[in-house]
Amino acid sequence: MVDSQTVLSGPITAADGTPLKKKLAQALFRSRVRAVSLVVPLLAFVLASFVIPIFALMWQGVYNDRFSTYTPNLSDQLSKWDGLGEPDEDLFVALVADLKKARKDRTIGRIATRVNQEYPGTRSLFTSTARKAKKLKAPFKESVIKTNKKWANIEVWRAMKITSQDLTPSFYATALDGRYTVDKGFVKQNENRQIYVKLFWRTFMISATVMALCLLLGYPVAYLLATLPLRSSNLLMIMVLLPFWTSLLVRTTAWIAILQSQGVINDLMVAMGITADDSRFSLIYNMTGTIIAMTHILLPFMILPLYSVMKTIPPSYMRAARSLGATPTMAFIKVYVPQTIPGVGAGGLLVFILAIGYYITPALVGGQDGQLISNMIAYHMQKSLNWSLAAALGGILLAGVLLLYWIYDRVIGIDNMKLG
Amino acid sequence: MVQAKDPFVSFKGVQKSYDGETLVVKNLNLDIASGEFLTMLGPSGSGKTTCLMMLAGFETATHGDIELGGSPINNIPPHKRGIGMVFQNYALFPHMTVGENLAFPLNVRKVPKAEVEEKVRSVLDMVQMNAFIDRKPAQLSGGQQQRIALARALVFSPELVLMDEPLGALDKQLREHMQYEIKHIHENLGVTVVYVTHDQSEALTMSNRIAVFDDGVIQQLADPVTLYEKPENSFVAQFIGENNQMVGTVKSVSKGIATINLDSGAEVKALAVNISGVGSRTTLSVRPERCVVLTKKSATVSRLDAKIEELIYLGDHIRCRMNVAGDDQFIMKVPNTSGQLGLEIGASLQIGWQNNDCRALDFKELV
Ligand SMILES: Nc1ncnc2c1ncn2[C@@H]1O[C@H](COP(=O)(O)OP(=O)(O)OP(=O)(O)O)[C@@H](O)[C@H]1O
Numbered sequence: 001m002v003d004s005q006t007v008l009s010g011p012i013t014a015a016d017g018t019p020l021k022k023k024l025a026q027a028l029f030r031s032r033v034r035a036v037s038l039v040v041p042l043l044a045f046v047l048a049s050f051v052i053p054i055f056a057l058m059w060q061g062v063y064n065d066r067f068s069t070y071t072p073n074l075s076d077q078l079s080k081w082d083g084l085g086e087p088d089e090d091l092f093v094a095l096v097a098d099l100k101k102a103r104k105d106r107t108i109g110r111i112a113t114r115v116n117q118e119y120p121g122t123r124s125l126f127t128s129t130a131r132k133a134k135k136l137k138a139p140f141k142e143s144v145i146k147t148n149k150k151w152a153n154i155e156v157w158r159a160m161k162i163t164s165q166d167l168t169p170s171f172y173a174t175a176l177d178g179r180y181t182v183d184k185g186f187v188k189q190n191e192n193r194q195i196y197v198k199l200f201w202r203t204f205m206i207s208a209t210v211m212a213l214c215l216l217l218g219y220p221v222a223y224l225l226a227t228l229p230l231r232s233s234n235l236l237m238i239m240v241l242l243p244f245w246t247s248l249l250v251r252t253t254a255w256i257a258i259l260q261s262q263g264v265i266n267d268l269m270v271a272m273g274i275t276a277d278d279s280r281f282s283l284i285y286n287m288t289g290t291i292i293a294m295t296h297i298l299l300p301f302m303i304l305p306l307y308s309v310m311k312t313i314p315p316s317y318m319r320a321a322r323s324l325g326a327t328p329t330m331a332f333i334k335v336y337v338p339q340t341i342p343g344v345g346a347g348g349l350l351v352f353i354l355a356i357g358y359y360i361t362p363a364l365v366g367g368q369d370g371q372l373i374s375n376m377i378a379y380h381m382q383k384s385l386n387w388s389l390a391a392a393l394g395g396i397l398l399a400g401v402l403l404l405y406w407i408y409d410r411v412i413g414i415d416n417m418k419l420g
Numbered sequence: 421m422v423q424a425k426d427p428f429v430s431f432k433g434v435q436k437s438y439d440g441e442t443l444v445v446k447n448l449n450l451d452i453a454s455g456e457f458l459t460m461l462g463p464s465g466s467g468k469t470t471c472l473m474m475l476a477g478f479e480t481a482t483h484g485d486i487e488l489g490g491s492p493i494n495n496i497p498p499h500k501r502g503i504g505m506v507f508q509n510y511a512l513f514p515h516m517t518v519g520e521n522l523a524f525p526l527n528v529r530k531v532p533k534a535e536v537e538e539k540v541r542s543v544l545d546m547v548q549m550n551a552f553i554d555r556k557p558a559q560l561s562g563g564q565q566q567r568i569a570l571a572r573a574l575v576f577s578p579e580l581v582l583m584d585e586p587l588g589a590l591d592k593q594l595r596e597h598m599q600y601e602i603k604h605i606h607e608n609l610g611v612t613v614v615y616v617t618h619d620q621s622e623a624l625t626m627s628n629r630i631a632v633f634d635d636g637v638i639q640q641l642a643d644p645v646t647l648y649e650k651p652e653n654s655f656v657a658q659f660i661g662e663n664n665q666m667v668g669t670v671k672s673v674s675k676g677i678a679t680i681n682l683d684s685g686a687e688v689k690a691l692a693v694n695i696s697g698v699g700s701r702t703t704l705s706v707r708p709e710r711c712v713v714l715t716k717k718s719a720t721v722s723r724l725d726a727k728i729e730e731l732i733y734l735g736d737h738i739r740c741r742m743n744v745a746g747d748d749q750f751i752m753k754v755p756n757t758s759g760q761l762g763l764e765i766g767a768s769l770q771i772g773w774q775n776n777d778c779r780a781l782d783f784k785e786l787v
């Protein structure tokens with residue numbers, strides 16, 4: 001809109017003569033500062049407890065300087081070596097020097113562990129050679145190989161060259177059942193050592209199954225919640241929320257009591273003659289146990305978003321559909337269900353994302369084949385102490401979740417999501 | 421109104437209770453002729469929606485029969501009744517476009533695709549909404565949604581269409597406009613319409629007949645003119661249009677004209693419509709436009725002293741609030757003829773009416 005007065009007298013001014021735009025910006029700035037200052041503590045907390053740790057961990061997935069820190073000479077020599085030809089005397093000299101120092105500083109264990117991650121079975125090679133390093137004489141290549149002929153194996157040297165690089169894709173390669181090699185780049189891991197992809201896949205399948213089961217079980221419950229008269233629906237709501245008020249551990253152990261082979265369900269089956277006493281069902285410490293317990297624990301996360309969406313659908317839609325000639329089933333499928341899609345999407349995404357990172361329940365009731373990728377991450381964090389690999393696994397998991405989120409946004413739209 | 425030999429819809433002794441303690445609909449008997457526009461009019465909570473829902477099949481009658489085209493439909497589920505329905509909040513499916521909404525009743529009937537398209541187009545033409553076929557309901561204004569809801573209820577050519585306060589959410593001007601449109605569509609298509617409203621002017625403009633509901637009972641069933649001119653009880657007289665009420669005791673009745681002693685002491689005459697006999701209490705009802713200012717020579721028998729409290733000039737007539745027989749809310753509409761302009765606040769005069777213009781009805785305590 002062009003105002004003739006504006007054209008003549010330049011920008012509109014406020015009562016005190018400052019240009020109106022500037023005045024407005026000032027006014028908005030003050031209120032914005034106030035708003036921001038209110039969220040600063042939360043922002044700082046989130047930054048310190050969430051964003052920074054995540055980035056730190058992600059960084060560990062591609063950066064590991066343990067080897068190069070403790071073997072400065074060797075790392076220097078390895079970086080000069082092309083990794084294709086035979087290792088020369090210089091390398092062995094550096095090796096012996098670093099091993100001697102490492103033994104004195106008691107850091108040999110760390111070096112051995114790090115190389116062992118890259119080339120399993122080499123741990124004792126380092127510790128034993130380090131023990132003898134003091135007595136070794138030049139030429140070192142010969143004497144070192146004499147102590148253990150594994151030193152003649154070029155693969156050991158190549159593994160060391162890989163580990164000497166601080167910034168490395170090798171953990172991600174491992175996490176995807178591959179290996180990063182000096183000579184051939186990325187190669188597939190040996191058949192019998194491929195575990196992670198299978199585990200990712202299993203995690204994905206179990207999460208999808210749990211999500212599907214939650215939807216199957218939760219949809220009717222949410223429907224009842226939304227349509228029952230207030231008094232009965234309140235009671236039902238309390239039963240839905242009850243799990244939230246009980247410790248996760250208690251609930252999981254309750255499942256152990258129910259599902260184990262001497263547990264309630266098996267006793268009942270035997271008592272009813274459905275199964276013989278010596279062929280009780282194994283319902284726990286396997287994938288079945290994980291799925292049952294996780295479905296139970298995640299069910300409220302499906303029911304609540306569904307309920308909040310269903311609550312807003314007035315009964316007149318179903319009535320309208322019926323008056324227009326649709327059978328109850330058709331009215332439900334064509335008119336009711338499509339309107340609950342935002343709830344299905346929200347609940348499904350929530351349950352799936354929670355399931356994909358679930359840890360305690362599979363650890364307690366999962367047995368061998370009910371373990372998820374998060375159990376493997378925990379293993380590498382706590383037992384094998386291979387944090388970099390744990391970080392790589394976690395990074396892949398995170399990427400997977402983000403990818404799912406993106407697909408969801410593409411298909412259904414995040415702003416369609418209703419969480420309550 | 422001619423009572424059809426074979427009513428299209430008929431309620432026979434229908435009762436309805438939700439809680440088993442109170443009857444929401446009490447002994448409803450109602451015949452609706454084919455092609456008729458019947459309106460259920462009544463205050464909130466009088467059971468109008470309940471009747472409509474029983475007809476549509478969403479509520480079951482506790483007692484009695486509902487017949488459609490001569491056969492009872494008590495056990496027929498809603499989707500097999502073939503009744504079009506317009507809901508108060510329109511109930512357009514939010515996840516479907518206008519076109520899909522309109523195609524819905526045809527698709528569930530497995531109508532061939534080409535025919536669906538053609539019918540949707542023609543019904544959209546009828547409500548003049550052709551340009552909006554690809555919009556979602558949320559992108560339409562209230563009046564536009566209302567038209568689509570109407571079109572959807574008509575697209576599968578039902579013989580009976582039910583409308584539950586379809587214009588309730590619209591502003592006054594749009595409501596009046598839509599009243600005429602619905603009326604025209606009814607006339608053009610010849611469908612039977614059962615219409616629910618609690619707006620009496622809406623009922624008077626649109627209907628062939630009006631059933632006035634109160635407390636689960638039809639108080640009067642008649643065409644608009646009869647309802648206005650000849651209310652049968654004091655509830656109808658009070659509910660339809662404006663009227664003045666006075667209470668008194670019947671002194672005598674002769675040739676259908678009752679003489680009544682008003683509680684204020686005056687004696688007036690009125691048409692005996694709904695009184696139980698000499699000595700019984702009665703409520704008199706007279707329309708504001710039927711009262712006249714009396715001169716010495718006037719011939720009417722009913723003469724009451726009045727004092728003007730307030731005058732409102734409305735152009736074609738003057739609305740005159742006065743104190744008559746102890747009631748200071750007595751309203752009279754004085755036509756704006758040159759001779760009458762001497763009215764003044766505080767002036768005392770005498771008013772009266774023709775015997776037939778005042779109706780002696782059942783007694784009801786004044787509120
Ligand atoms: N589902 C129900 N359960 C119990 N009581 C109900 C139910 N629906 C309606 N009622 C009661 O029945 C009576 C009549 O209700 P109805 O909806 O038929 O009134 P209405 O005439 O349509 O009123 P309004 O003009 O406000 O729509 C009311 O007293 C109401 O409280």
Ligand SMILES: [Mg+2]
Nearest residue numbers: 468469470584
């Ligand atoms: Mg109603």
